Amino acid sequence: MAGRLTFIDLFAGIGGTRLGFELAGGECVFSSEWDSNAQKTYNANFGETPAGDITKITSEQIPDHDILVAGFPCQPFSIAGVSKKNSLNRPHGFLDKTQGTLFFDVARIIRDKKPKAFLLENVKNLMTHDKGNTFRIILDTLRRDLGYNIYTSVIDARSVVPQHRERIFIIGFRDPVLFSFPVIKNRNPKLRDILDEKVDPKYTLSEHLWNYLQEYAERHRKKGNGFGFGLADPMGITRTLSARYYKDGSEILIPNGGCPRRLTPRECARLMGFPDSFKIIVSDTQAYKQFGNSVVVPVIRSLASAIIKTLEINDSDG
Structure with missing residues (x-):
């Protein structure tokens, strides 16, 4: 042909x-x-x-x-x-x-x-x-x-x-x-395969935000609602990455010793199957939206x- x-x-x-x-x-x-x-x-x-x-x-x-x-x-x-x-x-x-x-x-x-x-x-x-x-x-x-x-x-x-x-x-x-x-x-993929070992501290949640998310989830649990942050298992898979991830990252949080952290934009790219050669040239906020929509x-x-x-x-x- x-x-x-x-x-x-x-x-x-x-x-x-x-x-x-x-x-x-x-x-x-x-x-x-x-x-x-x-x-x-x-x-x-x-x-x-x-x-x-x-x-x-x-x-x-x-x-x-x-x-x-x-x-x-x-x-x-x-x-x-x-x-x-x-x-x-x-x-x-x-x-x-x-x-x-x-x-x-x-x-x-x-x-x-x-x-x-x-x-x-x-x-x-x-x-x-x-x-x-x-x-x-x-x-x-x-x-x-x-x-x-x-x-x-x-x-x-x-x-x-x-x-x-x-x-x-x-x-x-x-x-x-x-x-x-x-x-x-x-391929039985695992979250740990896409995570970087060293990540900028700016992606770690503040104690204030982490405490707020835990309290918010507890309040919802008592009411019988399903809201909860998503503390991901590195040996497992994550929830669905959404275009709202930039807001607080609560749907996918990575255990980090103490306060958990968000995924980086590059890790989000990998979570969507993009190669590391794919260029990320926009702000983190835009990058999160873009990969969440992809x-x-x-x-x-x-x-x-x-x-x-x-x-x-x-x-x-x-």
Whole structure:
């Protein structure tokens, strides 16, 4: 088959999805990401600045491509995002006019460019959001309106990184194909494998914050609520790294003798499967947000390899 399969990287973030597809042999021909800090990190690592707001980009401005890749924004569908919107009496999901329609921009581009395949990624909660209506509308749009053959799977990244992180992946093919999700080999990763031995003291929690977190957790326990800081076991795995990690780091704390410490941005990068060669050029606050919003690179690489292999077999048969 002539040449590498091409892909476009929508809602690109810092490029975790691109990295996975490039490692699988794909060639990126277009990227889009509106957040200026994420654009800086993307540029530092890939030598190009993604185009901005996808809602303002016409299909004609996007080059032809074999595979469309998009991790459309989590917030309208994530549990944290939904509860926050509910408390503010703001609509969420597809009714949220600021972000909820971004899926439809993905659908618009699929309709106009007709890629051979696509990979969409989102939080697991997408499946149950609005009693399942959101997920049903997405699948109906892709299957009925756009005519793609759809495969879905929830994958927990804990087999390749020491983190419990479940995401829903929706893969579509324009033509009928034989496809099954790859079995991702369990590497049995342990948190200690990604930790640095010497870490700047600034990442250690102050006694005041550590005492506060313990008292806060105890109050919630007495009320029967589940809140608790996440003191991680170096021989085990962590909770899910979120974009809120920069606030106090309480969801993943590392035992440190005395007060525990936060993960460093580099350790967060490793927790998401990024190589140490990946450049971190933004502030710690931005870096935490960026990695918390990103994808687990080895999971994407496995899925990308399976998609590319399926397309190559299909093209040679055709």
